[in-house]
Amino acid sequence: MPDAPSARAGWRVAHRLLRSGLVCAVILAAWQGAVVVLDLPPFILPSPRRVAAAFLAHSDFLMRNAAITALEIVLGLMTGTGLGVVTALAASGIPAAGRVVLPVMVASQALPVFAIAPLLVIWLGYGIASKVVMATLIIYFPIASAFLDGLRRTDPGLLDLAVISDAGRLRTLALIRIPAALPGLASGLRVAAAVAPIGAVVGEWVGASAGLGFVMLQSNARMQTDMVFAALLMLGATAVLIRTAVEAATRRLVHWIDETSP
Incomplete structure (x- = not known):
């Protein structure tokens, strides 16, 4: 069994990753919402999907x-x-x-x-x-x-x-x-x-x-x-x-x- 300090360190890392993931998800949702609600053209504010496509390409x-x-x-x-x-x-x-x-x-x-x-x-x-x-x-x-x-x-x-x-x-x-x-x-x-x-x-x-x-x-x-x-x-x-x-x-x-x- 892992010792207590190692377990606490692993929990802190997992908690930090989860918190960072939630923050990123909120930012992406707000970004997509702004593009849809304001009906912004891609050259003003591209959607996260467009940015992901550009990155992959x-x-x-x-x-x-x-x-x-x-x-x-x-x-x-x-x-x-x-x-x-x-x-x-x-x-x-x-x-x-x-x-x-x-x-x-x-x-x-x-x-x-x-x-x-x-x-x-x-x-x-x-x-x-x-x-x-x-x-x-x-x-x-x-x-x-x-x-x-x-x-x-x-x-x-x-x-x-x-x-x-x-x-x-x-x-x-x-x-x-x-x-x-x-x-x-x-x-x-x-x-x-x-x-x-x-x-x-x-x-x-x-x-x-x-x-x-x-x-x-x-x-x-x-x-x-x-x-x-x-x-x-x-x-x-x-x-x-x-x-x-x-x-x-x-x-x-x-x-x-x-x-x-x-």
């Missing part, structure tokens, strides 16, 4: 472009995480660096992504590089700010204990401050995973030859609204998969914290 094409967008998101997530962690460590350990870096971090979020994207395409071309940089810029601030906040909120008692034990700065950082800041980093990663698709898709809208953003742009120009919706659904599914993978990884990262979900 072009599934290979959509899958290939979804893989490109997913690669851009994952590479941007990895790059942004690395830069954010390094920035937080530098700002926390070197006060002068913090005074220089923090205004740059805030300014990077004040600039609208649509203003930056054309410049990145000009500088880096229509390939994957400009999209990865866009995704990196989007997630850099959540990672850096969350990890830096965690580093600054280390329990003072633990820091006093490190001083009494004559631990150096590097040992204190590695054994006390970084582990104490990991829950903050985990929260930043989860936020970053949710917003990273924005950077990749905006970059594809500005200039690309592949990706779900490119598919949406081209389909919209041809009034193929069913394909636009199919690409949007693929993007949503891709984002959910990446977010789920990041959430599973962060649970392992902060395994000592008991996280409960409703």
